[in-house]
Amino acid sequence: MAFDVKKILDELETGAPVGPGVPFWQQESWEDPEGFIAALAAAHTGKGAPLKSRTGQHYDFFHDLVVRHSAVDRAALRVYDRRVGWQVLSYRQLHEQSARRATEWARQGVKAGAKVCLVYPVGSELLVSFAAALSLGACISFLPAQGKRFLARRLAALGPAHIAAEPHQAALLEGFEKKLLQSRGQDTPAFTSHTYKPTEPVGLLFSPLVDPPATPVPLLAADAWGGALVDGLLTLGLGAGEHLAAPGYHLLQHLPAFLFATLLRGATYLHFELTDLEAQPALLLEHPVRALGVTPALRDLTLRARTPLKNVAHWFRNPEEPLDWQSWRAWVQQCGLSAVPSSNVLVDPSAGGAVLVSPRRVRDVHTEAPPAPGRRWALHDVNMSGQLAPGDLGVFAVLPHEARPRPYAVLTRSYGVYHYGGPLTARREGRVYLVEETAEAVSVLPFVRGATVVTSPTGGVAGHYRYVLLVFTGAQAAQRGPWLQELRRFLELELGAEHLPDRIEFIPLYARKVDGQVDSVWCQSQFLTGALHRKSSDPLFQALTQLRGRLLEKEERGM
Numbered sequence: 001m002a003f004d005v006k007k008i009l010d011e012l013e014t015g016a017p018v019g020p021g022v023p024f025w026q027q028e029s030w031e032d033p034e035g036f037i038a039a040l041a042a043a044h045t046g047k048g049a050p051l052k053s054r055t056g057q058h059y060d061f062f063h064d065l066v067v068r069h070s071a072v073d074r075a076a077l078r079v080y081d082r083r084v085g086w087q088v089l090s091y092r093q094l095h096e097q098s099a100r101r102a103t104e105w106a107r108q109g110v111k112a113g114a115k116v117c118l119v120y121p122v123g124s125e126l127l128v129s130f131a132a133a134l135s136l137g138a139c140i141s142f143l144p145a146q147g148k149r150f151l152a153r154r155l156a157a158l159g160p161a162h163i164a165a166e167p168h169q170a171a172l173l174e175g176f177e178k179k180l181l182q183s184r185g186q187d188t189p190a191f192t193s194h195t196y197k198p199t200e201p202v203g204l205l206f207s208p209l210v211d212p213p214a215t216p217v218p219l220l221a222a223d224a225w226g227g228a229l230v231d232g233l234l235t236l237g238l239g240a241g242e243h244l245a246a247p248g249y250h251l252l253q254h255l256p257a258f259l260f261a262t263l264l265r266g267a268t269y270l271h272f273e274l275t276d277l278e279a280q281p282a283l284l285l286e287h288p289v290r291a292l293g294v295t296p297a298l299r300d301l302t303l304r305a306r307t308p309l310k311n312v313a314h315w316f317r318n319p320e321e322p323l324d325w326q327s328w329r330a331w332v333q334q335c336g337l338s339a340v341p342s343s344n345v346l347v348d349p350s351a352g353g354a355v356l357v358s359p360r361r362v363r364d365v366h367t368e369a370p371p372a373p374g375r376r377w378a379l380h381d382v383n384m385s386g387q388l389a390p391g392d393l394g395v396f397a398v399l400p401h402e403a404r405p406r407p408y409a410v411l412t413r414s415y416g417v418y419h420y421g422g423p424l425t426a427r428r429e430g431r432v433y434l435v436e437e438t439a440e441a442v443s444v445l446p447f448v449r450g451a452t453v454v455t456s457p458t459g460g461v462a463g464h465y466r467y468v469l470l471v472f473t474g475a476q477a478a479q480r481g482p483w484l485q486e487l488r489r490f491l492e493l494e495l496g497a498e499h500l501p502d503r504i505e506f507i508p509l510y511a512r513k514v515d516g517q518v519d520s521v522w523c524q525s526q527f528l529t530g531a532l533h534r535k536s537s538d539p540l541f542q543a544l545t546q547l548r549g550r551l552l553e554k555e556e557r558g559m
Contacts, residue, residue: 001032005043005233012234015341015361021416022370023359029373033226036374040229044264052195059221061202062098062135062193065263070095074241076263077127080272080283089124091266097124098131099189105132105181110162112137112194115204116181117158119143119151119165119173122251122271129164129183130259137194138162140203141216142255145169146496149441150434153214154206196221207349208252208431210405217350217405219256227353228260230374235345235354236291237314238267245270245284246293247277249318250431250498254293257353274298281305290314293345296321299331309335314360319344319369319420320409320430322464328365338362344369344420346430350405351375351398356420369411370418371396379411382424395424426455426465433467434499439518441494442471447483449474450511453501454524469501470523470532472511475549480506508536509545 008025029036038055045051049068052060069076069091077089102110110116116138120126133140141158143151145165155163155176163179170177196202203219210217232238244262246254262269270287274297277283284307292315302309309315315337317328332338339362346356346369355377356369371377378401379394381387388394392414397407409430410421423430435453442451450472455465471487484504491500509532512519526532535541 003039101132115160117141117160149494198222223352231261232265238265240266242290248295369420466502
């Protein structure tokens with residue numbers, strides 16, 4: 001099919017719909033994604049340096065993301081450090097530093113196809129190592145430097161050949177110290193950048209959308225390339241030197257997709273922590289932002305600070321987050337965004353970028369989320385029987401789906417308009433909560449006699465749940481305050497603060513077990529029906545618990 005990319009871009013920039021439902025060009029892109037991506041690649045370069053990659057044939061990411069832009073001092077990354085202020089890494093610096101690092105890593109045995117895990121926060125070290133790994137043809141994984149148990153489980157599942165991390169993070173990588181790469185950056189560049197084949201994995205990612213969440217899933221080179229082109233040009237509308245910012249966005253879900261899209265366009269990734277913005281709301285106003293990802297936390301922060309966002313050209317939100325209509329409308333009005341285009345954007349890292357995207361338009365907050373341009377997809381039966389949805393409601397799946405993670409997002413279609421309908425099963429803003437890992441972690445604490453995590457509907461927005469950690473304490477005397485403090489501290493150290501449950505309930509009973517494991521199905525039913533609460537205060541169950549506690553104590557002493 002023939003695609004008029006200039007006309008498509010003009011339509012998106014004006015923000016005016018040409019008719020109801022999904023634009024005709026977008027529907028055609030679903031039928032011919034290869035032709036659509038090729039048309040975008042041809043239009044992408046413009047007056048800049050040519051691309052070395054060829055759609056459907058081969059991809060030189062290092063050249064097209066870094067080398068093409070290295071002749072100018074345009075910023076590739078702008079990150080805020082509370083100690084020294086804004087830190088800038090230009091494309092020229094990125095090219096020089098990553099080329100030196102790649103040479104150094106090559107001498108340490110990093111080869112094409114090797115699994116290299118990057119354990120960094122967002123910053124220049126992450127970006128330099130990311131570019132170095134691409135230049136060598138490595139298969140890249142990301143992990144945040146948080147939680148010893150969190151990291152250990154994923155590194156064991158990944159089995160990386162090499163790990164790149166800052167020296168002070170070595171304490172978190174117990175058992176994997178020998179795989180740490182040295183990154184002094186003193187070697188003279190001497191290598192030729194790698195060219196990936198379309199089906200070659202450029203990444204093995206720990207996507208929080210995958211169940212179980214500690215399973216690495218491949219990101220193929222063709223998906224990474226196509227996603228970067230579509231998101232850079234259409235979803236985010238980035239131009240050379242323009243800023244993309246998504247403070248508070250989940251790193252494992254949105255990286256490396258946002259980095260691919262930003263660097264391919266020669267744009268700048270702008271990063272700061274929400275805690276820094278809380279202290280200095282004006283940080284958000286110091287640079288013009290072409291595309292701003294807004295979480296409920298960022299919305300509430302700027303709403304409280306009454307921050308006028310006059311420097312934002314387009315803002316987007318994740319449709320999987322709770323949709324508080326009143327708060328979003330108040331935010332739009334108070335921050336002066338009533339005339340600014342907005343969109344819903346759902347990113348799947350294993351697909352290389354956005355998979356559900358609403359057009360950039362000036363309009364009210366909404367639930368519209370059609371499949372992204374350039375994607376083959378299908379609506380499957382909600383019973384997951386394998387057949388296609390018989391009606392206008394189904395589970396969205398990127399095709400081919402056989403080798404991809406299990407689909408979970410429900411879409412509804414009404415008069416040609418697609419709306420996000422929530423997850424098929426309980427999730428936290430689309431992400432899989434670490435149910436088993438949380439229960440397993442706290443079970444080692446001395447006062448825990450059994451633990452499990454149960455889900456409870458919020459009663460508010462459909463499809464949103466709260467996660468409740470049930471801690472069975474048996475016949476011990478209750479010490480709720482100290483126990484709660486120790487649990488929270490322990491989970492933050494072992495798994496990271498983001499994985500804290502919504503509630504923690506101490507149950508002065510012994511959990512039912514099957515084959516030595518807590519019966520999570522029984523616990524879920526007993527908690528939601530209130531049976532656990534009633535038993536906790538029933539004199540009969542209290543007496544039985546005390547008796548059972550004494551018997552267990554005798555067994556432990558060998559009596």
